[in-house]
Amino acid sequence: MQTTAIDIQQNVPLAPFTTLLIGGPARFFCEIHTESSLLEALTFAREHNLPIFVLGGGSNLLVSDAGFYGLVLHIVLDGPIAPVNRDSRVEFTLPAGIEWNRFVLSVCEQGISGVECLAGIPGTVGGTPVQNVGAYGQEVSETIASVRALDLETLHFVDLPNQQCGFAYRRSLFNTTHRGRYIVTAVTFRFDPSRSPHLTYADLTRHFGEAQPAPLEIYHAVRQIRHAKGMLIVEGEPDSRSAGSFFKNPIVSRETLEHVARTLRLGAEEIPHWPTEEDRIKLPAAWLLERAGFVKGYVLGNAGISSRHTLALINRGHATASEIFALRNAIQQKVEDLFHIRLEQEPVQLG
Numbered sequence: 001m002q003t004t005a006i007d008i009q010q011n012v013p014l015a016p017f018t019t020l021l022i023g024g025p026a027r028f029f030c031e032i033h034t035e036s037s038l039l040e041a042l043t044f045a046r047e048h049n050l051p052i053f054v055l056g057g058g059s060n061l062l063v064s065d066a067g068f069y070g071l072v073l074h075i076v077l078d079g080p081i082a083p084v085n086r087d088s089r090v091e092f093t094l095p096a097g098i099e100w101n102r103f104v105l106s107v108c109e110q111g112i113s114g115v116e117c118l119a120g121i122p123g124t125v126g127g128t129p130v131q132n133v134g135a136y137g138q139e140v141s142e143t144i145a146s147v148r149a150l151d152l153e154t155l156h157f158v159d160l161p162n163q164q165c166g167f168a169y170r171r172s173l174f175n176t177t178h179r180g181r182y183i184v185t186a187v188t189f190r191f192d193p194s195r196s197p198h199l200t201y202a203d204l205t206r207h208f209g210e211a212q213p214a215p216l217e218i219y220h221a222v223r224q225i226r227h228a229k230g231m232l233i234v235e236g237e238p239d240s241r242s243a244g245s246f247f248k249n250p251i252v253s254r255e256t257l258e259h260v261a262r263t264l265r266l267g268a269e270e271i272p273h274w275p276t277e278e279d280r281i282k283l284p285a286a287w288l289l290e291r292a293g294f295v296k297g298y299v300l301g302n303a304g305i306s307s308r309h310t311l312a313l314i315n316r317g318h319a320t321a322s323e324i325f326a327l328r329n330a331i332q333q334k335v336e337d338l339f340h341i342r343l344e345q346e347p348v349q350l351g
């Protein structure tokens with residue numbers, strides 16, 4: 001095994017490592033370039049009895065103002081994006097620190113379909129299985145073949161096949177049943193090169209009409225649509241200082257849907273909703289926020305709601321984590337009082 005000297009830094013501000021640009025310092029911080037340096041950094045943490053936190057691109061993260069009294073492992077494992085042909089499929093095994101959008105672009109440039117709708121999502125490859133990243137009708141669970149990870153219980157590297165990852169809407173075993181147990185070091189994606197893109201999402205079918213676009217055309221269209229919605233990180237744009245959608249779309253019972261309808265004096269069929277598993281119903285969180293008075297451009301101190309996307313809470317400039325918490329709490333309380341629905345926060349909270 002390759003050995004490296006690890007560089008443990010102290011009192012490193014975490015805000016610049018997050019897309020919200022918010023958060024206090026990490027007591028200890030280490031960049032992880034190799035699997036062996038990951039093991040060394042863990043030894044340091046265990047010797048000093050420190051909790052650890054795994055940081056990717058910081059795009060699904062809200063760090064408290066106090067920061068984190070522990071060791072932050074910044075996953076920057078890098079390597080080539082090289083396709084391998086296997087049994088009429090194309091596979092890519094990627095180190096976890098590769099920027100997700102770089103990979104999507106590379107796959108689309110090769111004319112391969114499977115991740116084109118996930119263009120423009122910030123963060124790292126290793127972050128994508130954690131919440132089963134999804135957008136515009138695609139999820140990474142459709143193309144992930146396996147995930148390589150360090151099992152913190154045994155300190156052995158394991159290869160978890162897709163079926164063992166517990167993928168569901170914004171969920172996997174990495175953020176539910178086995179949260180904190182695995183550190184992802186590589187992900188293998190598998191594509192059927194004969195498959196053509198299948199567009200299901202209204203914004204995209206409207207955009208292309210009857211045309212049969214290539215993956216690269218879809219890549220660019222998705223980025224354009226995301227930009228219009230403030231869901232693309234663009235340097236200097238205030239709506240970019242977010243952690244993406246701040247609330248998950250709630251999955252509720254039919255009684256709750258009927259309660260929402262009664263509260264708003266609407267028929268249940270007038271409320272946008274989709275059936276999900278076991279007779280449950282998914283409601284759009286953004287729609288609920290708007291009905292509760294939290295509209296685009298809403299301001300609370302230095303925190304606010306994006307002017308282009310109701311679900312994105314933003315740092316309007318110099319916001320603290322406390323200000324984001326205050327806005328989050330106000331939204332959750334009002335939505336719960338009105339609709340009896342407790343909205344679940346999507347970004348991970350540290351400290």
Ligand SMILES: Cc1cc2nc3c(=O)[nH]c(=O)nc-3n(C[C@H](O)[C@H](O)[C@H](O)COP(=O)(O)OP(=O)(O)OC[C@H]3O[C@@H](n4cnc5c(N)ncnc54)[C@H](O)[C@@H]3O)c2cc1C
Nearest residue numbers: 054056057058059060123124126127133134135184243244
């Ligand atoms: C503008 C914007 C748009 C977005 N749009 C979408 C979208 O359309 N769909 C969507 O699903 N998400 C979206 N997101 C959320 C976010 O980009 C994804 O969840 C992304 O995959 C997070 O990856 P990351 O590397 O930034 O993870 P981080 O934010 O660094 O970490 C998030 C969580 O994953 C864990 N983690 C990260 N890397 C690893 C690893 N290697 N091993 C183990 N655990 C790890 C962290 O410990 C933490 O718990 C958006 C965010 C922003 C800011």
